[in-house]
Amino acid sequence: MPEGHSVHRTAKQFQKLLLNQPLQVLSPQGRFTDAAVVSGQSLTKSEAWGKQLLLHFETAAIRVHLGIYGKWSFSKFEESPPEPTGQVRARFLTESQVVDLRGPTVCEAIDFTQIGSLFERLGPDPLRPDPRGESRERFIERVLRRKVPIGQLLMDQSVLAGVGNVYRAELLFRAGLSPFTPGNKLPAELVGAIWDDASMLMPLGVKTGLMLTRDGYLNGRPKKDDRYSVYKREGLPCRQCGTNIAIDLMQARKLYWCPKCQA
């Protein structure tokens, strides 16, 4: 499943290629009945909050959540757009640019009130500006009042928006923290440090499209085998202490950690 950095990348692509242009919004499969609500209007803004993408038009916004299978494709064309191939749920069209969306969990029109309540429901996103540190405070507060394990809280989009399985595993390793520690047993400074670390790492993901998480490998394009400290490294020796990386299921999602460095 794409993590927040890739949703923010898509938002930027829309900003760069389609902003302030009237878009034809189409439903090739016939399943995106809200297309007509905004079709013909200009795209006024595109933004991400965690894993949610919002395309703002004049009278409403389109909300997209890719889920596990969703995918975007952007392409240019000269005379006429290519026929949609495969299961295209939504198509956004200008005179020279076509953007197709396949397989999302959510693709719907919402009004401005619904946008407000969506943003209220979501936890803070380390990729959104936080000049006064309010998002950081909100994250700390939401972690500290919960008794569930921090490994679970980092994946809870109402606590922290945008982090998925890769960043979860790597952030906890970097913090030297057991994924099983309950939120309310953590010192506020440590929770704040996790926020700061996410705020440092995730913009690198937006910039490069890669989830760069290892010191010494934060620049450039590390090989796949070098990329992570614990994610998908179960059974391999920890790069720091040599202990075998462990794997478990936490709420049906694979969890990776070093039992010694993260005791």
Ligand SMILES: [Zn+2]
């Ligand atoms: Zn270790």
